[in-house]
Amino acid sequence: MRALAAVVAGLLAIDSGAAADPGRAIFEGQPGAAGAALIGSARVPIQKFACRNCHRRDGEGGGEGDAPPITWQALTQPTEERPAYDTRAFARALSTGKAPGGRDLSRLMPRYDLDEEVVAKLIAHLTRLPAEQRAGVLPDRIVLAVPVQAGDLRLAKALEAAIVARQPPNGTHGRRIVLQMLSGDMPEILTSVRSEATAVLSPVHGTAEFTAAGIPVLFPLAAISEADDPELVRSLYATREQLHAALAERARTDGCSLDDGATDCALIADGGGAVVGDWADTTRLYLTVESAHALGPAIVGIGGTLVIARHEAATLTRAAATEQEPLDVHAALVAEILLDALTVAGRDLTRTALMEAIGQVARPDLGLSFRPGAPSGSDAVAIYVVNPKEDR
């Protein structure tokens, strides 16, 4: 049973959340955002053309199309091309495409049909954005939050040791990484992180709650989804979709049928919620480590073989090769990628700039690199074959 316990250890369930701030909803394109975008003579849901798509999540602009900065602090400063915006000029620009002074905005900028009240909420969000995006970014340090579960400091200490061992004496661009250990319930942790930390580092639980609050999550322990926003989540490991594909492929090469109604093999997807085949009577059960955890004690009663896929192959393979503790290897990989990313991001650091910089890190020596638009740095999956009865 020890082998099985080791394979299924350290898991979490992922919940969902939603933002309730109308200004943020428009900026980020969240469901329920009020208003419409106008593309030529056609109206489309505003979520399709959220501000952050072009102006970035930090509102600082740049990138494709060279969109200008739209934080309220930037808009209310005059530039060589236009006078300063005020509320009325901003509303007019959104609805007509005319900047203050009469210049036409780029044709890449859609027009928007927004109520006056909604425009005010959007301005409020644009006003808060610079401080929110620079939470935890101080002149001499960057603060990352590490949630501590049930007083277990092993992960937090491993992360701290790995960062300290690799961090230049004067930090990166003059800033040293400081970890803030946080315990308590999720609302308390969210309140602290929202204003005091740039990102959450390697949480065991609650990735969705953090990202729903606009807080980036770096290198969570649980598998993420390919659909996760890489501006809010970066993982070192394979996604849930990749785990599922690897299990299906393994079943195929094992000669197992996973069609509905088959009794010889079964595939359980995330959390035990999606089952292909009748797993109770199966002789070979294919499942992710999170599914194994969700099944709990029932898994021991299975008479057949378990084929378990783990997403943390990048760490597990390295740990096996170097005879190190997986926790220490995870911490080392986190420190390497994080310090590379801070170098790339430069001195003018925002949450969004950090997340984008991680996307530019490529470390083939560590088996990690981030494809454009993908939140995960590795697609490697580790497969373990376990027989619970023989293992007892």
Added chain:
Amino acid sequence: MIRPLTLILGLVLTLATLGLGAAANGLWRADPENFRAERILLPDATMLDKSGTPFRLRGDIGDDALVVINFSYTTCGSICPLGNQILQFVDERRDEIGREVHLLTITIDPANDTPEVMRASAEAFGASGNWHWLTAAPGVIAEILRAADASTADIESHDPVFLVGDMDTGRYFRSLSLPDADELIAMLDRFDA
């Protein structure tokens, strides 16, 4: 002193001459705002459509058909979705045009944009059977971009180029900045005239 009647007649004659000239040139009369008329000879390159089936860039488009071509890539989160949205509107209004119309979305990131990835994007925009989502080997994409004068070294900073034209004759209108669907339909109508 020029007599007013002579002046007026002269103006009318000048306008008539210009009009005749435009008619003689057909669609090559004065360029519309936001578009420039060009001759482009695209290669008959073998590409892959969203189902992974070989697709000949020219050979699989009928001689009488018109095309609207856009270059994009699926991981582009800003300009490309806007371009695809505009193509979706055109796709829905293809029957307003008197000739067969095909829409071509050609990736400029073939390393990432596999047929499977292109299919997912096509489905997200509800693409009809006449909206082709095409990828190919990097060398083939580079050849097409060169022919279309849409080459780009950095896919992050590409221009949102739309080409509206007739592959058979090589006559196209190139967008100078992002057009809307009404403008693209109007350009297609010029060929119809």
